[in-house]
Amino acid sequence: MANQQASTSATENAQLKAHYQSYIDYCNQQNYEGILGFYTSPISINDVPGAPSQVTDQIKSIFEAFPDWRWEIRRFIIDGEYMAVHFNITGTHQGTFQGIEATGRHIATTELTLYRLADGQFSHVWPFVDFASIIKQIS
Numbered sequence: 001m002a003n004q005q006a007s008t009s010a011t012e013n014a015q016l017k018a019h020y021q022s023y024i025d026y027c028n029q030q031n032y033e034g035i036l037g038f039y040t041s042p043i044s045i046n047d048v049p050g051a052p053s054q055v056t057d058q059i060k061s062i063f064e065a066f067p068d069w070r071w072e073i074r075r076f077i078i079d080g081e082y083m084a085v086h087f088n089i090t091g092t093h094q095g096t097f098q099g100i101e102a103t104g105r106h107i108a109t110t111e112l113t114l115y116r117l118a119d120g121q122f123s124h125v126w127p128f129v130d131f132a133s134i135i136k137q138i139s
Contacts (some may be wrong), residue, residue, distance in 0.1 A: 013078050019120065020083065024071050030063055032056045040123040047124075055125075066091030066107070074110075081118070087111040089129070093138045098131075100138055109133040 026034035039052035062069055069091035077084040089111055093103045109130045116124035 016078055016083070016117075017076050020076065020085065021073065024073060027059060028070050030060075032060065035059065038122055040118050040121045043122060044124040046126055065093060065095040065097035065102075067094055068092050071111070081116055083115040083117060085113050085115070087113070097138065098135065100135070103138050105138050107134050107137045109137075 023035070023038045026038075035056055036052050039055060041052050042049040043052050043055060044050075045055060069089065072088045072090075073085060074088055075084075075086035087110060089107075089109050091107055093100075093105050093107060095102050110133075111127060111129045113128065114126040115122050
């Protein structure tokens, strides 16, 4: 019985990781309609509830400053209804970001995000992006 549970859990984890990879693919492709399908409504970001479109608006603003911004998964951990994802992020500063005009500089940083799932969608998100590193690289 324990082996069957472990196998089921491993299968579910693999399916969830594949599902999440499709989310990252939508993000990297700037497919905002596709991205919206991954969020509950409302969605809580850093414990503040809001509309899913607020999340895609934030993502759009990142791509306005870094059109080639890419997320790449480094680590993926699942614990019940929670998921933690560690990313590498790269991009080229080609638009205004936090008041800093485009520099053309390439950036590389990391992100760690914790998600809470509800029926396969993200209901809560706690992102931790090293924005200080980005500012340092483009200043």
